[in-house]
């Protein structure tokens with residue numbers, strides 16, 4: 001465990017609240033340790049495969065070639081290299097503030113009121129560790145009633161230059177009343193395909209009444225890298241959160257989303273797709289809390305698993321006792337491409353209120369052999385035919401992406 | 415001397431350990447239309463699948479030559495690219511894959527095999543529209559997922575459209591008339607007849623004589639007990655209609 005707790009320079013060490021928060025994070029992580037196979041929340045995704053003792057945390061001093069990620073749509077770009085902010089600035093419009101987190105910690109007193117509010121350090125060891133190293137990341141604030149026309153695009157490019165790099169990233173998004181924005185997170189790598197590194201990411205988002213956030217994520221890390229992410233979202237009256245994540249990379253990737261539908265008419269849509277081969281484990285874990293009446297959530301997660309890979313879906317819907325007239329839906333579907341591919345699904349409904357509409361479902365299947373033969377009998381090659389069927393399989397979940405430009409991008413990426 | 419388009423020699427094949435094709439022989443030359451008629455369960459669909467290389471259909475003996483090449487050594491897609499097309503008795507539904515996407519991939523796979531440049535979307539759509547118009551097809555059909563929610567007639571029309579677009583050297587029609595009303599039957603027959611150019615050939619597999627009024631064969635074969643038991647010209651089909659298959663099936 002010591003491997004993930006190391007002395008590295010952090011900004012604002014003299015600020016008492018920040019120091020205390022970081023210390024609480026480290027303490028919580030040291031108390032719980034890295035989850036084991038006995039930890040219920042990590043029953044299927046085996047943390048021992050993270051090889052956590054073998055990382056270095058200080059990547060400063062290395063010069064890496066900045067990775068370029070071309071996108072078919074325009075936006076406000078925020079770049080990170082190996083988890084470190086790259087001060088190349090994009091012009092921002094009125095009404096939105098984007099700062100490196102380190103700067104916001106010093107300059108924006110309000111970070112104190114928000115950071116860590118949505119993260120239970122005891123329940124989330126990696127988020128606790130991340131809290132211990134609060135430093136790198138991005139702070140975004142969209143002012144009242146501002147409607148950002150172009151997406152904010154965060155791109156982290158990792159080129160670990162042969163070292164086993166471990167880095168923490170912490171993002172804080174504040175959408176004021178009636179604000180509307182799109183936030184795209186991209187994690188990709190350069191250099192060795194076999195490079196081993198570990199990205200530990202926590203994102204906290206606060207949606208004030210009537211705010212709307214479209215949150216997109218694309219994860220395509222190196223196939224021996226680990227990517228553990230927790231996104232925690234707090235949704236106020238009539239605010240709306242819509243998420244879509246596409247995961248394709250990593251040795252172990254866990255994308256965990258916690259949503260608190262705190263006031264009436266709060267809505268969340270948490271959709272995801274994943275595609276993998278080899279030995280990868282891709283874990284999608286969700287925990288949607290309905291804390292007020294008339295709140296709604298919808299989840300569709302679809303996976304395509306080949307080789308010896310494993311797909312994990314743990315989805316929880318919690319409905320608090322007074323949260324009547326709420327609706328929560330959840331569906332996980334997977335396509336298994338080989339006999340050795342594996343799927344583990346754990347749906348959990350905790351319903352303490354009457355008069356609610358909740359449902360969950362799971363299904364898994366294989367590629368339709370008849371359809372494959374039909375296509376091949378028309379001259380389409382076997383691989384191409386499989387590709388067409390996989391594309392068709394993921395069609396409906398990608399169709400849920402509200403922004404057509406970003407939807408088209410995901411259609412290309414999958 | 416020109417080599418035959420298709421030469422089936424003493425072919426035997428089985429499905430699920432059951433011998434269905436037993437010592438089957440047939441030669442089809444360029445430009446010829448052959449009808450193979452047989453009772454239900456005779457193995458007609460099995461024969462068509464074996465010729466197209468469907469997984470699970472195991473050849474246990476004999477050989478098949480297509481344009482002088484060993485057909486049985488080819489994958490299903492290679493056979494299609496070489497010019498074999500199976501108009502299926504039960505076309506398969508492919509949810510989520512629109513007809514245009516599917517057919518464009520097929521056309522370009524065949525073109526690539528013939529060293530022709532890829533058709534772009536515009537020219538492809540133009541080609542499909544033209545062929546569809548000749549057959550009097552609803553243009554909306556090509557936007558829908560392949561065969562999903564199609565009526566029996568629509569499925570056969572789509573098979574015909576694919577055949578018209580891919581222009582195969584050998585079209586195998588497996589019960590192309592099953593479940594069709596007269597209008598749909600004419601669409602299918604028109605599509606097939608349009609391909610009769612003196613070089614392309616057809617293998618028309620059918621239980622009933624009716625289809626052969628519209629696609630007039632040069633030769634008719636009776637298929638029973640795993641192989642051809644009698645061959646003749648188109649009058650054999652009429653004879654069969656009169657007498658039924660009973661007289662051709664061996665007493666067991």
Ligand SMILES: Nc1ncnc2c1ncn2[C@@H]1O[C@H](COP(=O)(O)OP(=O)(O)O)[C@@H](O)[C@H]1O
Pocket residue numbers: 429430432434452453454455456457458459460461
């Ligand atoms: N997949 C299969 N598994 C087992 N038996 C099969 C299979 N396909 C066909 N058969 C059998 O093979 C025989 C021939 O079937 P088929 O080729 O469909 O006949 P036809 O098309 O002439 O009606 C039938 O007895 C049928 O039950």
Ligand SMILES: [Mg+2]
Pocket residue numbers: 458459460503588589
């Ligand atoms: Mg049949």
